Amino acid sequence: MAKRFAAFEEDHLRLIAEQQMFFVATAAPTGRVNLSPKGMDSLRVTGPNRVIWLNVTGSGNETAGHLRLDPRMTLMWCSFTTRPVILRAYGSARTVHPRDAEWAGFYRLFQPIPGARQIYSLDVDLVQTSCGYAVPFYDHVAERDTLRRWAEPRDEAAMQAYWAEKNAVTLDGFPTGTPK
Structure with a gap:
């Protein structure tokens, strides 16, 4: 059964640390909803209600464009190993670019990754767990x-x-704020 929490608890932090991948979802007021898998060592929980994650260059840049129009973001972790659980964090996010004053403070929390493009800071207002009973087992290779x-x-x-060329606008033509 789904359970709601006002903030991350220790069990949630352990689950997050065990995962090799997480998912991010955003949407502008109109247009397409974006859902993307993320990996690498690119996520930090910096407080009971704060997550930051380092976004690297990719073929698109939907998250940045969506957040300029609507700050809603959901992060999801799904256990593919022994624990049948799904964890979601809901909240409002903002984009931090390398040109922004906060970049250096956030970026030093990560090992440098070539192509680092943005850091997203999510203020979490709801944490939810739900069963992962139907989620298959997968091994991380x-x-x-x-x-x-x-x-x-x-x-x-x-x-x-x-x-x-590739990251200045979203699929729906919304500007991302990435330098042109």
């Missing part, structure tokens, strides 16, 4: 290094050119 290999040879100018 390894982290992919494809993104690192793609990003490492690119200098800042090449990365910004890619962002301008």
Whole structure:
């Protein structure tokens, strides 16, 4: 059965630490809903009601565009191992770019990742657990290094050119705030 919490509890933090992947969902007031899997060592719970996660360059940039129009965000962790549980964190998020004053303080909480593009800061107003009884078992084999290999040879100018071409607007044409 689903249970609601006002903040993360120790059991939630253990579950998050055990996961190799999490999911993020956002939506603008109109247009498509975006749901994306995220991996790498890119997430930190920095308080009972705060999560930050480092977003790296990808083929799209829906989250940034959506948050400019509507700050709602949901994060989800799903246990694919022994614990049949799904954990969701709901709240309001904002985008922090490398040009922003807060970037350095947040970024130092992570190991550097080539192609780091934004950090999202989520103020959590609801934590919910639900059963994962129908979620299949999966074994984690390894982290992919494809993104690192793609990003490492690119200098800042090449990365910004890619962002301008691929990451400046969402699928629905909303600006993302990523430098052009």
